[in-house]
C-alpha cells in the first residue's frame with residue numbers, strides 16, 4: 001500500500017531549480033517590467049522569451065497538459081507541487097506556459113479538437129504565438145447555465161452566432177475566443193465582424209456577438225456538447241487556481257511570521273503575544289488542510305479522471321477562497337498600517353479573496369455540488385431512530401451475547417449497570 005508524502009528526488013531537484021529560477025529571474029522581471037511576460041511588445045518579449053526558453057530546455061513547459069492530450073505527462077500531482085511555487089510570482093504561470101485562461105481552453109482543444117483544429121489553434125496556443133479567452137457568463141446570470149441565451153444558427157457552411165457575454169477575461173486582447181452557445185462550443189477569431197467589445201469592464205470584457213459568422217469547422221466537439229466541454233474546461237481550471245492559492249497563502253504566512261518576529265509591542269516581540277500566536281497556529285493548520293486537500297484531489301485526478309474528482313475539485317474551489325480570505329486577513333492585520341498599503345503583496349491578496357469566491361463559479365454552487373454528491377453515498381434511516389441511536393444498537397448487540405447473559409444473571413446485572421453508567425469503568 002502506498003501512502004507516501006515524499007517527492008521523488010529527481011522531481012525535487014526540478015522544484016528546487018524552479019524555486020531558484022523564479023526568485024532570481026521571474027520576480028525581478030515582474031518587479032521592474034510588470035506584464036512583460038504577457039506582452040507582445042518586442043522589447044518586453046526580448047526580456048521574457050529567454051526565460052520561457054530556459055523553462056522549455058528544462059522540460060517544464062506546459063506541464064498542465066497530460067500525456068494523453070499531447071503534453072509532457074507529469075500529471076496533476078506534480079503540477080500541484082510546481083504551482084505551489086509558481087503561484088507566488090505574478091508572471092510565473094505564463095513563463096511556464098501554464099497561465100489561465102489559455103490552459104483550460106487548451107485542455108478543451110486537446111480533448112475535443114480535430115487534428116486540424118489542434119494544428120490551427122492548440123499548438124500556437126501552447127507556444128504562446130496566440131492567446132485566447134473564454135466567453136461563457138452572460139449579463140442576466142452566470143451561476144445558472146440554463147439562463148444562457150447565446151446561440152448559433154447553421155447557414156450553409158457557416159455558423160452565425162448571436163448573443164451577449166459578460167466578464168470574458170482578456171477578451172479584448174485575445175486572438176481567439178471560445179464562445180459557449182446553448183447549442184455548442186465555438187472558436188471565434190476576435191477580429192470577426194460583428195464582435196462588439198464594451199469599454200467597461202476593462203479587464204473582463206462585456207462582448208456582444210452580432211451575427212458573427214464562423215466556418216462550420218469552428219464548432220469544437222459535438223453539436224449541443226457545450227456543457228460537457230465547459231465542465232472539462234472549468235474542472236481543470238479550478239484545481240489549478242487552488243494549487244496557485246496554496247502558493248499565495250504560504251507567501252502571506254511567510255510575511256506574517258517574519259513580521260511577528262520583527263516587531264515589538266508592550267515589552268515583547270509581537271510573536272510572544274498569544275493572539276498573534278493564535279493567528280499563526282490557525283493559519284498553519286488551515287494552509288496545510290488546504291494543501292493536503294489540493295494534493296489529494298490532484299492525486300485522484302491522476303489515478304482516475306477530472307470527472308471522478310468532481311466533488312473534491314468543488315471542495316477545493318470554496319476552501320481555497322476561504323483560506324485565502326482568512327490567512328491574508330490575519331497577515332495583513334499583523335502587519336498593522338503597512339498591511340493596509342500596496343507596499344506589500346497583502347492588500348492585493350486580501351482584495352482577491354472575494355474574487356476567488358466568485359470566479360469559476362460562486363462558492364454556494366460548489367457547496368451544493370459537494371453536499372449533493374456526498375449525500376448520494378447515504379440513505380435515510382429506516383425507522384424513527386438514527387442508526388447510531390445507542391439504546392437500539394445496544395439491544396441489537398445483546399442478541400450476540402444472549403446465551404451468555406441468560407446463563408449468568410450476575411453478568412447480566414453488571415452489563416445493565418455498566419450500560420446505564422452506574423459502574424465505574426474499572
Ligand SMILES: Cc1cc2nc3c(=O)[nH]c(=O)nc-3n(C[C@H](O)[C@H](O)[C@H](O)COP(=O)(O)OP(=O)(O)OC[C@H]3O[C@@H](n4cnc5c(N)ncnc54)[C@H](O)[C@@H]3O)c2cc1C
Nearest residue numbers: 134135136137141142143167168169358359360361362364
Ligand atoms: C475575476 C473573474 C474572472 C472571470 N472570468 C470569466 C471568463 O473568462 N469567462 C466567463 O465566461 N466568465 C468569467 N467570470 C464570470 C464568472 O464565471 C461568474 O462571475 C460566476 O459564474 C458567477 O456569475 P455572476 O457573476 O453572474 O453571479 P450570479 O450568478 O449573479 O451570483 C451572485 C450571487 O448570487 C448567489 N447565488 C447564485 N446562485 C446561487 C445558488 N445556486 N445558490 C445559492 N446562492 C446563489 C451567490 O451569493 C452569488 O455570489 C469571471 C469572474 C471573475 C470574478
